[in-house]
Amino acid sequence: MRINGKAIVMGLYLLFLMLPIYWLINMSLKTNDEILGVFSLWPQNLTFANYATILTDSSWYMGYVNSIIYVTMNTVLSITVALPAAYAFSRYSFMGDKHLFFWLLTNRMAPPAVFALPFFQLYSSVGLFDTHIAVALAHTLFNVPLAVWILEGFMRGVPREIDETAYIDGYSFGRFFIKIFMPLIASGIGVAAFFCFMFSWVELLLSRTLTSVDAKPIAATMTRTVSASGLDWGVLAAAGVLTIVPGALVIYFVRNYIAKGFALGRV
Amino acid sequence: MEKTVNQKAWFLVLPVLILVAFSAVIPLMTVVNYSVQDTFGNNQFFWAGLEWFDDMLSSERMWDALARQAAFSAIILAIEIPLGIFVALNMPKKGFWASLCLVLMSLPLLIPWNVVGTIWQIFGRVDIGLLGYTLDKIGISYNYTQDITAAWITVIVMDVWHWTSLVALLAYAGLQSIPDAYYQAAKIDQASRWAVFRYIELPKMAGVLMIAILLRFMDSFMIYTEPFVVTGGGPGNATTFLSIDLVKMALGQFDLGPAAAFSIMYFLVILLISWVFYTVMVNLDKREG
Numbered sequence: 111m112r113i114n115g116k117a118i119v120m121g122l123y124l125l126f127l128m129l130p131i132y133w134l135i136n137m138s139l140k141t142n143d144e145i146l147g148v149f150s151l152w153p154q155n156l157t158f159a160n161y162a163t164i165l166t167d168s169s170w171y172m173g174y175v176n177s178i179i180y181v182t183m184n185t186v187l188s189i190t191v192a193l194p195a196a197y198a199f200s201r202y203s204f205m206g207d208k209h210l211f212f213w214l215l216t217n218r219m220a221p222p223a224v225f226a227l228p229f230f231q232l233y234s235s236v237g238l239f240d241t242h243i244a245v246a247l248a249h250t251l252f253n254v255p256l257a258v259w260i261l262e263g264f265m266r267g268v269p270r271e272i273d274e275t276a277y278i279d280g281y282s283f284g285r286f287f288i289k290i291f292m293p294l295i296a297s298g299i300g301v302a303a304f305f306c307f308m309f310s311w312v313e314l315l316l317s318r319t320l321t322s323v324d325a326k327p328i329a330a331t332m333t334r335t336v337s338a339s340g341l342d343w344g345v346l347a348a349a350g351v352l353t354i355v356p357g358a359l360v361i362y363f364v365r366n367y368i369a370k371g372f373a374l375g376r377v
Numbered sequence: 378m379e380k381t382v383n384q385k386a387w388f389l390v391l392p393v394l395i396l397v398a399f400s401a402v403i404p405l406m407t408v409v410n411y412s413v414q415d416t417f418g419n420n421q422f423f424w425a426g427l428e429w430f431d432d433m434l435s436s437e438r439m440w441d442a443l444a445r446q447a448a449f450s451a452i453i454l455a456i457e458i459p460l461g462i463f464v465a466l467n468m469p470k471k472g473f474w475a476s477l478c479l480v481l482m483s484l485p486l487l488i489p490w491n492v493v494g495t496i497w498q499i500f501g502r503v504d505i506g507l508l509g510y511t512l513d514k515i516g517i518s519y520n521y522t523q524d525i526t527a528a529w530i531t532v533i534v535m536d537v538w539h540w541t542s543l544v545a546l547l548a549y550a551g552l553q554s555i556p557d558a559y560y561q562a563a564k565i566d567q568a569s570r571w572a573v574f575r576y577i578e579l580p581k582m583a584g585v586l587m588i589a590i591l592l593r594f595m596d597s598f599m600i601y602t603e604p605f606v607v608t609g610g611g612p613g614n615a616t617t618f619l620s621i622d623l624v625k626m627a628l629g630q631f632d633l634g635p636a637a638a639f640s641i642m643y644f645l646v647i648l649l650i651s652w653v654f655y656t657v658m659v660n661l662d663k664r665e666g
Contacts, residue, residue, distance in 0.1 A: 115467075116467040116468075116469070119463070119464070119467040120464070120467050120468065120469070120478060123464050123467075123482075124478070124481050124482070126538065127481060127482065127484065127485055127538065127542070128481065129500075129507065130496045130497060130500045130507075130508075130538065131484065131485075131488075131496065133496070133499065133500050133506065133507045134495075134496050134499065134500075137499060137505070145505050146504070146505065149505070149510055151507075187396075190392075191392040191393050191396050192393065194389035194390070194392065195389055195390045195392065195393040197389060198386035198387075198389035198390050199390075201380060201381070201383075201386070202380055202381055202382070202383040202386035203380040203381070203382050203383075204382065204383060204384050204385075204386045204387055205384060205387075207386075210390065210394075212655065214393070214397070215651075215655070216648060216651075217397060217401050218595075219595050219647050219648060219651045220401070220644060220647075221598070221599035221601075221619070221620055221623075221643060221644065221647065222599065222601065222620075223599065223601055223619075223620035223621075223623045223624050223627075223640075223643075224408065224623065224640040224643060224644050225401075225404050225405075226624060226627065226628060227408075227627040227628060227633070227636065228403075228404030228405070228407040228408055229404055230628070231407060232403060232404055232407065247396075247399070247400055248400060250396055250397070250400050251397075251400045251401055254393055254396060254397055254400075255397075258393060308487055311489060312487070312488070312489040312490050313489075313490070314489065314490055314491045314601075314602045315601050315602060315620075315624070319628065329489055329490075329491045329492075332491060332492070332495065343499065343505065346495060346499075347495075347499065350492040350495050350496065353488070353489045353492050354484075354487070354488050354489075354492065357484070357487025357488065358484065358487070361480050361483055361484065361487060362476075362480055364483075365476060365479040365480050365483060366479070368479070368483045368486065368546055369543075369546040369547050369549070369550045369585075370550075372486065372543050372546075372547075372592065373547055373585070373588045373589075373592065374588075
C-alpha cells in the first residue's frame with residue numbers, strides 16, 4: 111500500500127509539472143486557425159509550419175544565434191577566471207578570504223533590476239551597447255560567483271598530496287594546473303559550465319536591456335511578438351519549445367548535479 | 378583539512394576581482410552617485426543629499442510594492458518548502474524511476490524565465506489554454522488579466538510549478554545522505570512515521586533546507602520576468618513587485634534619483650535578510666562538521 115501511495119503522489123506531481131509543457135508543445139504543432147477555432151487535446155492537423163517559420167526567418171533564428179553567442183562567451187569567460195580563484199579558495203587561506211567569498215555571493219543576491227540601468231549606461235558609454243560581449247560581461251555578475259562556488263566544492267575533493275607530489279616532481283604551477291589538475295576535476299568543470307550556460311540562457315531582463323538589434327536574444331524576440339497585435343500563438347509556442355531544447359538535451363547527464371548547481375555547490 | 382597560509386593566493390583571485398569590479402562595483406557606484414544627486418538634464422547634476430531616500434521612504438508606491446513583494450515571497454515559501462519536502466519523501470530512492478523523476482522534475486528549472494511566463498500565459502487563457510478552458514467549462518469564473526485574485530493565484534501557481542522541484546531536489550539530496558542504520562534503529566525502537574521524520578529526517582535535512590529557503594527567498598524577492606510576461610504587473614498594479622516597479626521607474630520614466638535610492642534600499646533589504654540566512658547556514662555547517 112505504501113509504495114502505491116508514493117507512486118500516486120509522484121504521479122500527480124509529475125503530471126502537474128508536465129501538463130503546461132505538453133500544452134505548449136501541443137500548440138506549437140497546430141495551425142493558428144485550429145488554436146483559435148477548435149479546442150482539442152492534441153493536434154487534429156499536425157503541422158510543422160510554425161517551426162519552419164522560425165528556422166527560415168532570420169529575424170527569428172538570429173535570436174537563437176545571438177543567445178548562443180553571448181551565452182558561450184559568458185561561459186568561457188566565467189570558467190576561465192573562476193578556475194584559479196576556486197583553486198586559491200580551496201587550497202590556501204589568505205587575508206580576507208572569507209569576506210571575499212561572501213562578497214562574491216552577494217553578487218548572486220543582487221537583483222538584476224538594480225543593475226539594469228547602470229549597465230545600460232556603462233556599456234553605452236564605452237561603446238559596447240548592443241554587442242554580445244556586453245551581455246556576456248553583464249551575466250558574469252551572477253555566473254562568476256556561481257562558477258567559483260561550484261568549482262571550489264569539486265576541488266576540495268581532490269587530495270592535496272597530488273599538488274605536492276607534482277611540485278616535487280618539478281612541475282610549474284601552470285603546467286601542473288593544466289596537465290594534471292584540470293583533468294582531475296573535469297566533471298566539475300563540466301557541471302560549472304553547464305550552470306553558467308543555463309543561467310545565462312534563462313535570463314531576460316539584462317540581456318534585453320543591453321541589446322536592441324544586432325545582439326537581440328531569442329527571449330527578447332519572443333516578448334516583442336507577445337506585445338504585437340494579432341498574435342501568432344503557434345509560432346510563439348514553437349519558439350518556446352525550441353528554447354527548452356538545450357536544457358532538455360543535457361538534462362540526463364547532469365541530473366545528479368542539478369541540486370548542487372542551484373545550491374552554489376553546497377550540497 | 379588545514380589550509381596553508383599563502384598571501385600570494387591573492388594573485389589567483391585577481392582576475393575574478395577585476396571582472397566583478399567591472400560588472401558589479403562600478404555599476405553599483407553609479408547607482409549610489411545618482412541616489413544623492415538631482416539633474417535638470419544636460420548632464421548637470423546637483424547634490425541632493427538624502428532627499429531621494431526621504432521621498433522614497435514616504436512614497437506609498439514603494440511601500441505598496443514592498444508589501445506585495447513580501448506577501449508574495451511569504452506565500453510561495455509557505456507552499457514550496459513543505460510541498461518540496463513532501464515530494465522528496467515520496468521520491469523513489471534509486472533505479473530507473475529515480476532517474477526519471479530527477480529528469481522530469483529538473484525540466485521546469487531549465488526553462489528560460491520568459492518562456493515559463495509564456496507557458497502559463499497560454500495555459501491560463503480561457504479561450505485557448507487547457508487550465509483556463511477547463512475552469513471556465515466547470516463554471517469557475519477565471520480571468521487573470523481582469524481579476525486580481527485570479528492574477529495572484531496564477532502567478533503563485535506558476536512559481537510553485539517553476540521552483541518546487543528545486544526544494545524537492547535539495548531535500549532529496551539531504552535524505553540520500555542518511556545512512557540506513559538510522560532507519561533500522563528507529564524500526565527497533567518502533568518509532569512512528571512522524572517520529573522518524575521529526576527526529577531523523579528533518580535534522581539531517583536542516584542544512585540543505587536552509588539553502589533552499591535562502592535561494593527561494595532571494596530569487597522570489599527579485600522576481601521580474603515571469604509575472605511581467607503573464608500579467609505585466611496588472612491588473613492595475615496588483616502584481617507589480619519590486620523589480621517590476623523599479624524597472625518601470627528607471628528604464629520607463631528615467632527617474633534616476635528616486636530609482637537609485639529605491640535600488641539601494643532594495644539591495645540592502647535582500648542583503649540583510651540573506652546575511653541572516655547565510656550566518657545560520659554556516660553555523661549549521663560547523664555543527665555538523
